[in-house]
Amino acid sequence: MSKRPANPDADNRIVAVTLDEESIGRSGPDIEHERAIAIYDLIEKNLFAPEGGHTGPFTLHIGITGNRLMFDIRRQDGQPVIAHLMSLTPFRRIVKDYFMICDSYYQAIRTATPDRIEALDMGRRGIHDEGSRTLMERLDGKVRIDFDTARRLFTLISVLHWKG
Numbered sequence: 001m002s003k004r005p006a007n008p009d010a011d012n013r014i015v016a017v018t019l020d021e022e023s024i025g026r027s028g029p030d031i032e033h034e035r036a037i038a039i040y041d042l043i044e045k046n047l048f049a050p051e052g053g054h055t056g057p058f059t060l061h062i063g064i065t066g067n068r069l070m071f072d073i074r075r076q077d078g079q080p081v082i083a084h085l086m087s088l089t090p091f092r093r094i095v096k097d098y099f100m101i102c103d104s105y106y107q108a109i110r111t112a113t114p115d116r117i118e119a120l121d122m123g124r125r126g127i128h129d130e131g132s133r134t135l136m137e138r139l140d141g142k143v144r145i146d147f148d149t150a151r152r153l154f155t156l157i158s159v160l161h162w163k164g
Contacts, residue, residue: 020063
């Protein structure tokens with residue numbers, strides 16, 4: 001009789017993530033900071049389980065190919081697992097709205113009242129949550145992720161869209 005692991009999802013995680021440098025536009029220090037934090041937080045804690053009984057841990061390369069978002073999933077040793085291509089269309093409006101409010105938020109941090117900053121931050125979080133839910137829907141049946149993982153991945157997807 002084999003002993004079941006205490007946490008069946010212990011290996012269902014991302015241990016490294018890279019972004020396709022060809023897909024990334026030039027961005028300012030605020031965006032670079034968001035990207036670095038998202039990658040750090042993602043590696044620290046995530047749930048990432050590609051469907052089909054694949055065992056991890058995994059590495060993830062995210063890029064944009066044509067009009068599609070690409071998730072290139074590999075095992076930690078580099079062995080390919082699967083690549084998922086998803087339409088960018090469901091993300092375009094959300095990312096556009098997210099960056100408009102982020103611009104306002106970063107400007108407000110420097111000059112606005114605390115109430116204004118808090119209102120913008122709440123709006124920013126709301127749009128970010130919408131993008132995270134959209135990502136979870138797009139990955140349904142392909143990769144099982146939790147909401148916190150979806151939030152961090154949405155941040156990285158947004159960075160790929162940023163052509164500041």
